[in-house]
Amino acid sequence: MKFWKWMQALALSLIVVMLAAACGNSGASGETGGGSAVTITLLNSKGEIQSQLEEAAKAFKGDNPDITLEIIPVPAGQSPFEKASALYASGNPATITMLDTGDVEKFKDRVLDLSGEKWMADAVDRSTALTTFDGKNYAFPLAIEGYGFIYNKAVVDQAVGGTFDPAAINTTAALEELFKKIEASGKAPLIVSPMDWSLGAHYLPLAYAGQSADPAAVAQFVKDLKAGKIELTSNSVYNGLLDTFDLMAKYNIDKASPLSGTYERGPEVLGKGEVGIWFQGNWAWPQISGFDTASGQYGFLPVPVSNNADDFGNTQISSAVSKRLVLDKEKNTAEQQTAAKKFLEWMVYSDKGQDFLVNKANIIPAFKNITLEAQDPLAKSITDYIAEGKTQDSMSTLPADHWAKIGASMQKYLAGEADRSVLTKEIQEYWKSVK
Amino acid sequence: MITEKGLWNRLRLRLLFTGPTLFAFLAVMIVPFLYGIYLTFTNWDGISTTSSFVGVQNYFSVFQDTVFWKSFLLTLKYVFITVVLINAVAFLLAYVLTSGLKGQSLFRAGFFIPNLVGGIVLGFVWQFIFSNVFVFLGKELSIPLFSGSWLADPDKAFWAMIIVTVWQYAGYMMVIYVAGLMNVPKDILEAASIDGANLTTKLRKMVLPLMVPSFIVCIFLSLQRGFMVYDLNISLTKGGPFKSTEMVSMHVYEKAFLSRDYGVGQAEAFVLFLLVAIITIAQVYFSKKLEVEA
Missing domain, CATH: 3.40.190.10 (Periplasmic binding protein-like II)
Incomplete structure (x- = not known):
């Protein structure tokens, strides 16, 4: 009898501990790793460049050995907004989220103000106008599509x-x-x-x-x-x-x-x-x-x-610029945010980053300093129209x-x-x- | 032994066995359900950090949303046709496959297999069949019925959904009917044969009344699945062409997540829950009265 009671108490407490552990976990998930190594995530809603992004993440790690970038795809058939809001609802947002232009406003209370970034000066005209609210720009213009x-x-x-x-x-x-x-x-x-x-x-x-x-x-x-x-x-x-x-x-x-x-x-x-x-x-x-x-x-x-x-x-x-990157400020640590900013700069200013954008991902970048010529005829045609105004x-x-x-x-x-x-x-x- | 102990002891023993399940049920069913009802009184859009209380305004919107009621009527039509067809086909299959046909277990397994394939995959497979295979056959053999994709025509797309649904669930219901048929006592059937009852009389007067419990379960399952259809809807027709086959679940989903009207979408889901609950409870209640003892 005594033994049976003990077993009950043990089983009950085990369940409680398990539940507490399961619930407690989500709060800590934002702080990945300690010291200088940092892992950041990117929610990719441009399915066609998934493998190119993964390669870019590797190249980026080559230049910045401390930063590991993981690419999470938005499942086919789901909108970026759905996936991103689901991640926010579960308290586990990606460090960098790729959104459609129209969605940025909805997220503006949860994402970083990027007005002070270096690339702001090189962004093409009007490319950040639609993501600027109260004079603050919240998003990185990733790709022009036509x-x-x-x-x-x-x-x-x-x-x-x-x-x-x-x-x-x-x-x-x-x-x-x-x-x-x-x-x-x-x-x-x-x-x-x-x-x-x-x-x-x-x-x-x-x-x-x-x-x-x-x-x-x-x-x-x-x-x-x-x-x-x-x-x-x-x-x-x-x-x-x-x-x-x-x-x-x-x-x-x-x-x-x-x-x-x-x-x-x-x-x-x-x-x-x-x-x-x-x-x-x-x-x-x-x-x-x-x-x-x-x-x-x-x-x-x-x-x-x-x-x-x-x-x-x-x-x-x-x-127009169709895809934007926003950086989460709620659940990601300051180091993760800095690392994410570094990735944005890497794309715009490093040779490898530019090579990824233009040659690998066939993206028409929204930055004046990138002078690489588009490889694919459609991007080239759009670029020509843009050049002619x-x-x-x-x-x-x-x-x-x-x-x-x-x-x-x-x-x-x-x-x-x-x-x-x-x-x-x-x-x-x-x-x-x-x- | 249990009755001798005090309340706490009994409760503790019960919690030990039901506690984990109860917790899981509360956490993933009851709490979200109640929280969902709370959301119907707000104007939350799914992401914003703030939302305000709007009272019953969302419920007014539900009653004003003509598209919701139109898709509800369409769903009713779909449910009615599928319930009848699924059960008729399933019963026929079960009847044939318990009559001592050669290799009947093989056939049973064969008819059951579609049910093992998920709705999404099934939808894509049939989408290919309807818009490529049938069109190809229609052109080669010049059958006018198949000359164009069924999924491009509102009426035919609706029937395409029904065909796939019946194909998917008939095998599942068949298994339940097979079990029911095997439980019909052989002695009374034998007695009836001696009394000179023919096959149809036996079926009508003995087999069918004794099968009522199976019918209740099967009709309940097909009703509930019909009302909740979403995966097949999205993968086979995507609600198209031009929203003409958009079932009510899909409309609710799009209201909440596409139009980002979370409150109204949630309210529509709740109204739908009440309607489906009323219909299925009524079905079970009234058909229970038809049950007989052998």
Whole structure:
């Protein structure tokens, strides 16, 4: 009897100890290692550069033997915001978190003010404007990305019978002319990939961004849209963009079943030269290169919104800083924060870091001091547009569910299940519902 | 022995055995559930360090969210069709596979296998089948039904989900029905045969009434799984084309994590919980009355 009671007491206390140990652990997890060795983590939401980042971490350790950088990927299908907020909720945030531009504001109370960093002086114009609140910049601009019509030079050269001049496509009519020529040459003019994010986050926002060359005016336009003061039915940029979209739908290789395509089909048909044009961004290069038959000759065309070549948007390519790095200040120690800052500087100023950004990860850096030339044709094309000043800021601070909701409406329009008035109504209704 | 001891002694003994499970249950089910209810009264967005108390405003939003109710109705339709089909198919399979067919254990294992594959993987496999294999076959053999991807058409995508669900769960329910059928006493069936009852009479008057407990369990399981469907929804159709197959769980998830309206999303989840609880409890309560003794 006595023995049995002892066993009970022992088992109970064991359970209590185990629980206490399990609960107590999370508080200490921020302080990894002691002394000078420090481990920092980076939450990577750019899945396509995971292995490149891991290599960069190794190279970084070579230069800074004390600092170990671990790369945590955001699982496919999860948004960076979801993963980052889950990590914060569990009290275990990464030292460096890669966020989309629009999400930075939500995290601003939890992340470091980076206004005093050395790279601030070398960042390209307006690259930190959207992450600056009350005069403090909270994020490191990692990558510029741009999108538009990607053309396969071999196909369009053959279609126009000579050397294709991308600058000649500056109106909707000129674009249709090109589509017709490609069709006449026996190829399909273009493929419209029907993913909601492509249509909702990239295509339609051109209608907002194209309103004015002045970012403040665009911001005001979005504000008015939210307030229900904008009548899109009579908006010329919006209608012009949809006119172009109608053309795209008309010459689409998947016209018979426009919604059945997947992202993977796009790079395949463009790379193999089955179509001349694909609406997508420079992030698609790794996939296109897998099918490349045009010996790496690709480039971007802007999406025209009218038949007047001088209108804003007809010769400008949409681009913006799309990924930002923020540094946690809540759970990471001062040493970890310093180490993370060192990593940011290493990317911008060391040869290895620059090599990682430009050559390995195919990133278009947002820093003026980096003069390495992009290796991939799409990044090069975007860089050329930026150098000529022919850019339009992509909309990167739209509401978080904009792409999904508007994407669904756009799919309906693409499939012919809704006409333009229904689409317009849905877009306006959506904006009214935004809080 | 237990009754002789005082309250503390009894409690201690119980805690020893149920304590760990109870703790786990409280920590991962009850506490989050209650905390979730608390969140429905706030306007937290999932990350901000502050949130304010907004009373029952989120519940008003739930009732005004027409998309939520639309996807709830769609889910009802989906649940109704899948429950009927899953149980009909499962019962038929079980009936055939207990009739002494050659190699029936092999067939049982075969039909059960889809259930061992997770919903996400299953969704991707079927996505490939619907949008590549069927389309290829449709084009080669010129079958108009398969000429375009089923997942690109709102109605067909809905039926694609039903087909995959039935395929996945029929094997599982079949196992329960097989167990039920094997427990039907042989002596009364034999007596009925001697009295001259034919196969359908035996099935209708004896087997089915004695199988009621199996039906209750199977219908309960398929109801509950149908209402909570999420993994298949996200991997097979992603709610598309254009949100036409977005089931209610997916809508709730997107409300909370995509639209970052945590309070409203949580409130919708709670409303959904109440509705599903009412439906399943009613089902169990009323069908219990159908149970008979042999």
